[in-house]
Amino acid sequence: MNPAPASAALALGDDALLLSHRLGEWAGHAPVLEEELALANIALDLLGQARVLLSLVGDEDELAYLREERAFRNLQLVEQPRGDFAHTIARQLYFSSYQRLLYEELAQGDTAIAELASKAVKEVDYHRDHAEHWTLRLGDGTAESHQRMQQALDALWRYTGEAFEPIEGLTVNWATLRARWTDRITTVLRQATLTVPSGPQSGSWAAGGGRQGVQTEPFGRMLAEMQHLHRSHPGATW
Amino acid sequence: MTTMAPDAGTQDDVAYEAQFNAAVTAEERIEPRDWMPDAYRASLVRQIAQHAHSEIIGMQPEANWITRAPSLRRKAILMAKVQDEAGHGLYLYSAAETLGTSRDELLDRLHSGRQKYSSIFNYPTLTWADVGAIGWLVDGAAITNQVPLCRCSYGPYARAMVRICKEESFHQRQGYELLLALSQGTEAQHAMAQDAVNRWWWPSLMMFGPPDDESAHSAQSMAWRIKRHSNDELRQRFVDICVPQADSLGLTLPDPDLTWDEERGHYAFGPIDWDEFREVLRGNGPCNEQRINQRRTAHEEGAWVREAATAYATKQAERSRHGYRAPHDPQQGDTQEEDIA
Ligand SMILES: [Fe+2]
Numbered sequence: 001m002n003p004a005p006a007s008a009a010l011a012l013g014d015d016a017l018l019l020s021h022r023l024g025e026w027a028g029h030a031p032v033l034e035e036e037l038a039l040a041n042i043a044l045d046l047l048g049q050a051r052v053l054l055s056l057v058g059d060e061d062e063l064a065y066l067r068e069e070r071a072f073r074n075l076q077l078v079e080q081p082r083g084d085f086a087h088t089i090a091r092q093l094y095f096s097s098y099q100r101l102l103y104e105e106l107a108q109g110d111t112a113i114a115e116l117a118s119k120a121v122k123e124v125d126y127h128r129d130h131a132e133h134w135t136l137r138l139g140d141g142t143a144e145s146h147q148r149m150q151q152a153l154d155a156l157w158r159y160t161g162e163a164f165e166p167i168e169g170l171t172v173n174w175a176t177l178r179a180r181w182t183d184r185i186t187t188v189l190r191q192a193t194l195t196v197p198s199g200p201q202s203g204s205w206a207a208g209g210g211r212q213g214v215q216t217e218p219f220g221r222m223l224a225e226m227q228h229l230h231r232s233h234p235g236a237t238w
Numbered sequence: 239m240t241t242m243a244p245d246a247g248t249q250d251d252v253a254y255e256a257q258f259n260a261a262v263t264a265e266e267r268i269e270p271r272d273w274m275p276d277a278y279r280a281s282l283v284r285q286i287a288q289h290a291h292s293e294i295i296g297m298q299p300e301a302n303w304i305t306r307a308p309s310l311r312r313k314a315i316l317m318a319k320v321q322d323e324a325g326h327g328l329y330l331y332s333a334a335e336t337l338g339t340s341r342d343e344l345l346d347r348l349h350s351g352r353q354k355y356s357s358i359f360n361y362p363t364l365t366w367a368d369v370g371a372i373g374w375l376v377d378g379a380a381i382t383n384q385v386p387l388c389r390c391s392y393g394p395y396a397r398a399m400v401r402i403c404k405e406e407s408f409h410q411r412q413g414y415e416l417l418l419a420l421s422q423g424t425e426a427q428h429a430m431a432q433d434a435v436n437r438w439w440w441p442s443l444m445m446f447g448p449p450d451d452e453s454a455h456s457a458q459s460m461a462w463r464i465k466r467h468s469n470d471e472l473r474q475r476f477v478d479i480c481v482p483q484a485d486s487l488g489l490t491l492p493d494p495d496l497t498w499d500e501e502r503g504h505y506a507f508g509p510i511d512w513d514e515f516r517e518v519l520r521g522n523g524p525c526n527e528q529r530i531n532q533r534r535t536a537h538e539e540g541a542w543v544r545e546a547a548t549a550y551a552t553k554q555a556e557r558s559r560h561g562y563r564a565p566h567d568p569q570q571g572d573t574q575e576e577d578i579a
């Protein structure tokens with residue numbers, strides 16, 4: 001097996017780490033008990049992926065707890081505040097559809113990332129099912145749920161383009177990936193009686209964004225919460 | 239037990255009651271379709287509901303630390319634990335449903351304050367060590383309370399408890415292990431662990447309920463084989479288990495009267511502050527309001543989601559009645575439950 005390219009493991013690991021963190025914020029706040037279980041399940045899967053990926057680069061805790069804001073390589077999409085349930089579902093739809101297609105392709109390779117991807121593709125399949133299911137319910141549910149879901153899709157749309165910028169060290173046909181993603185999203189949204197957002201998929205302000213370590217404002221706060229205890233006890237083991 | 243409930247109230251209830259009592263005494267399981275006294279049903283619903291509510295309110299103090307867990311390993315363990323508690327809530331609400339009371343109805347009683355949850359969750363989790371103290375002491379006390387319930391006369395409750403107890407003992411070990419790491423860690427970590435144990439010890443002893451001579455429901459519950467041991471017996475059992483464990487942890491328990499009583503073969507312990515217990519029960523604990531408010535808010539903010547799920551399910555049912563088939567169904571192969579609300 002070939003060694004995994006560190007930059008790629010970091011980018012994918014950070015995506016999983018921070019989305020897991022945001023999903024963890026739902027614990028005790030979900031709209032229905034079944035969703036406490038489902039969201040925790042997804043968060044745990046992602047945390048598991050993050051731990052494998054970060055460990056390919058170095059010590060998982062050092063990487064999670066001791067890096068500064070600019071050293072993270074996650075998509076800006078995953079760090080956005082959790083918002084209402086529609087925002088969470090819209091993000092899950094965008095991200096899990098991306099991750100599912102990406103992992104499927106990466107699973108063909110021969111690095112440690114390929115090994116992780118081929119194992120994780122099944123669980124990501126469930127994440128996508130969960131998101132698509134809820135997209136249908138919310139989009140084709142009540143007038144209120146339809147409106148909330150559309151708003152969430154629109155608000156997060158601007159963070160989706162960055163997912164298809166090449167990641168150093170990965171051999172992926174990004175244009176094809178993007179086309180397949182757009183296809184899938186379009187089909188689901190149409191069936192859910194929702195509209196595919198028409199705004200730009202990345203802003204000129206983003207300057208390449210998360211993958212280059214340029215994050216959004218909520219990111220620093222999230223990191224402060226996540227890291228404060230670990231940093232308060234330098235060198236301690238937990 | 240196989241005696242079916244009569245279709246109409248024409249049968250002789252006295253005969254059914256005699257049969258019921260005989261079955262209970264013979265340690266047979268009562269199943270949902272069996273005849274049972276109304277008071278037995280009501281008592282079970284109250285107990286199972288309170289237990290279910292405790293599981294879901296109990297998620298809050300620990301979820302409070304998910305986003306601050308100090309290592310990724312601990313974060314995964316904690317997330318899984320909080321998720322388990324949600325699962326316990328789910329099994330228990332289902333067990334209550336077999337007695338004819340829906341989850342919605344029970345949640346409504348919780349939110350309106352007509353039903354209680356375990357008072358222990360009205361204490362705050364102030365530091366990371368509290369997560370360990372809850373696992374070790376609170377899950378530990380829960381197991382002591384609940385293991386006898388695995389033999390409860392009501393089948394669905396007993397079976398739910400078997401599954402739950404297995405997971406609770408995991409939680410107890412993980413809590414112990416978390417505290418051990420702190421106790422053997424830096425000076426600051428050790429102090430954090432000791433402080434948490436100091437704060438959680440007495441409330442944990444109160445989890446077994448008031449002393450036997452003041453316990454309202456005990457005698458009848460024992461006769462019905464719902465309860466097997468008295469509050470004081472269980473409390474003593476718990477103390478006897480904890481003392482040597484505290485010792486192995488390198489931590490002390492905050493009770494100067496804690497001594498081995500050779501004659502009784504048990505640890506003697508100091509007086510419990512029952513005024514504190516009653517105050518917290520009455521709603522004056524540090525977190526009563528916070529806990530119930532968070533629960534209500536989550537429920538209210540989730541109303542539109544549950545309504546959407548119901549509306550969608552209704553539309554789908556309509557469509558399948560009219561033979562409508564979606565042109566492309568992205569949910570194909572999905573194993574999730576359709577009706578989640
Ligand atoms: Fe539990």
Ligand SMILES: [Fe+2]
Pocket residue numbers: 323377405406409
């Ligand atoms: Fe537990």
